[in-house]
Amino acid sequence: MKRNSIVLSIVLLLLAAFAWAGWANWEYRKQAAEKRLASAAKAELVADGAGTGDLPHFVSPLMSHPAPGFTLEDLSGKKVSLASYRGKAVLINFWATWCGPCKIETPWLVELRNQYASKGFEVLGVSLDDLDTDDKKMLANEKRDIAKFAAQEHMQYPVLIDGASIDKPYGGLDALPTSYFVDRSGKVVATQLGLTSKDDIEGNIHKALGE
Amino acid sequence: MSALGLVAGAACLGLLGLGVLAQSQSPLADSSNRSILHGAAVEYLFPEQVTVPAGKPSPVAFHFRIAEGFHINSHKPKEDYLIPTSFSIPETPGVALKDATYPDGTDFTLPLDPSTRLSVYTGEFTVQTLLVAQRGNHLVQASLHYQACDKNACMPPKTIPVPIDVIGN
Numbered sequence: 426m427k428r429n430s431i432v433l434s435i436v437l438l439l440l441a442a443f444a445w446a447g448w449a450n451w452e453y454r455k456q457a458a459e460k461r462l463a464s465a466a467k468a469e470l471v472a473d474g475a476g477t478g479d480l481p482h483f484v485s486p487l488m489s490h491p492a493p494g495f496t497l498e499d500l501s502g503k504k505v506s507l508a509s510y511r512g513k514a515v516l517i518n519f520w521a522t523w524c525g526p527c528k529i530e531t532p533w534l535v536e537l538r539n540q541y542a543s544k545g546f547e548v549l550g551v552s553l554d555d556l557d558t559d560d561k562k563m564l565a566n567e568k569r570d571i572a573k574f575a576a577q578e579h580m581q582y583p584v585l586i587d588g589a590s591i592d593k594p595y596g597g598l599d600a601l602p603t604s605y606f607v608d609r610s611g612k613v614v615a616t617q618l619g620l621t622s623k624d625d626i627e628g629n630i631h632k633a634l635g636e
Numbered sequence: 637m638s639a640l641g642l643v644a645g646a647a648c649l650g651l652l653g654l655g656v657l658a659q660s661q662s663p664l665a666d667s668s669n670r671s672i673l674h675g676a677a678v679e680y681l682f683p684e685q686v687t688v689p690a691g692k693p694s695p696v697a698f699h700f701r702i703a704e705g706f707h708i709n710s711h712k713p714k715e716d717y718l719i720p721t722s723f724s725i726p727e728t729p730g731v732a733l734k735d736a737t738y739p740d741g742t743d744f745t746l747p748l749d750p751s752t753r754l755s756v757y758t759g760e761f762t763v764q765t766l767l768v769a770q771r772g773n774h775l776v777q778a779s780l781h782y783q784a785c786d787k788n789a790c791m792p793p794k795t796i797p798v799p800i801d802v803i804g805n
Contacts, residue, residue: 521790521792522717523717523718523719523783523790523793524785524790525718525746525749525752525754525785525790526746526748526785526787526788526789526790527790528717528749529746529748529749553792555793570717574717598792599791599792600789600790600791601789601790601791601792602789618789619786619788619789620746620748620787620788620789621788
């Protein structure tokens with residue numbers, strides 16, 4: 426009886442050690458996996474040290490698919506539809522007044538739009554600024570702020586508002602600036618997340634123009 | 637002996653099962669969709685509960701942590717187009733926010749725009765408040781409104797809940 430109890434205790438001890446080892450191993454793997462996940466998630470937004478491009482490639486499920494159609498108002502209240510640009514290469518640039526990197530990128534877009542407009546290229550600047558549609562006074566102030574930003578940045582291309590209403594078909598738009606380059610047939614041929622470089626944008630404009 | 641054997645057998649199977657389960661399960665099985673892009677760049681740390689003298693303005697410090705690689709605008713950003721960080725408590729009969737003091741921001745410049753200095757928070761920061769609580773136990777849903785960016789992109793403005801149990805006695 427005494428011998429049985431000793432054997433049983435040893436077996437239980439060994440099994441407890443096995444269970445503890447399993448738990449410790451699981452904890453270790455969990456921490457390692459969390460570290461990998463954290464660095465992978467960070468890589469979606471962080472560029473190289475110089476900040477001059479080489480962002481990890483942003484792969485959108487929309488690549489090689491037709492750009493989701495939309496109709497939005499511009500700052501004057503005129504309705505603008507993506508479909509009306511069929512036959513042109515279009516850069517759909519999602520931005521907001523509170524987005525510092527967008528402020529850096531916008532002058533590049535203005536220059537590139539002027540440079541390539543004659544080839545059939547257009548930029549649609551879609552603002553993601555919140556709009557209080559239930560409060561007329563607030564709405565007027567918000568539109569005024571967007572218009573002020575557009576004027577300061579010399580955005581001579583169509584500036585559309587209420588971009589949040591089309592964020593789902595465009596992948597949620599979790600970070601700005603986000604750009605979709607659409608070719609003359611309406612297909613997405615390139616995408617960019619975050620601030621890259623003027624050269625990168627120009628390269629993608631060439632893709633959209635089919636050059 | 638048979639009862640002892642039964643108990644020992646059950647214990648053995650239980651421990652064995654735990655070990656095998658721990659080995660076989662994916663460490664992130666419960667968090668497969670986590671991504672900082674879809675989550676909050678700012679996390680509320682503490683306190684979860686405070687006890688203050690009823691009816692008297694009392695200092696309470698709220699602590700937050702910003703995810704590595706990100707910054708948020710300070711309470712007083714240098715440009716008027718940027719969204720300031722702000723702390724608020726909804727108007728309730730039990731607890732009132734009398735004052736909130738924010739830390740000074742630190743200077744930050746984007747690599748591609750070194751001429752523009754931003755005032756931001758990074759890492760951990762604390763909002764010092766003065767709360768007035770009535771006698772009793774109050775579950776308060778305070779909130780922090782902020783807008784986060786890294787050096788190349790910005791996330792939309794976000795409001796995170798700051799749940800706290802305020803006891804006035």
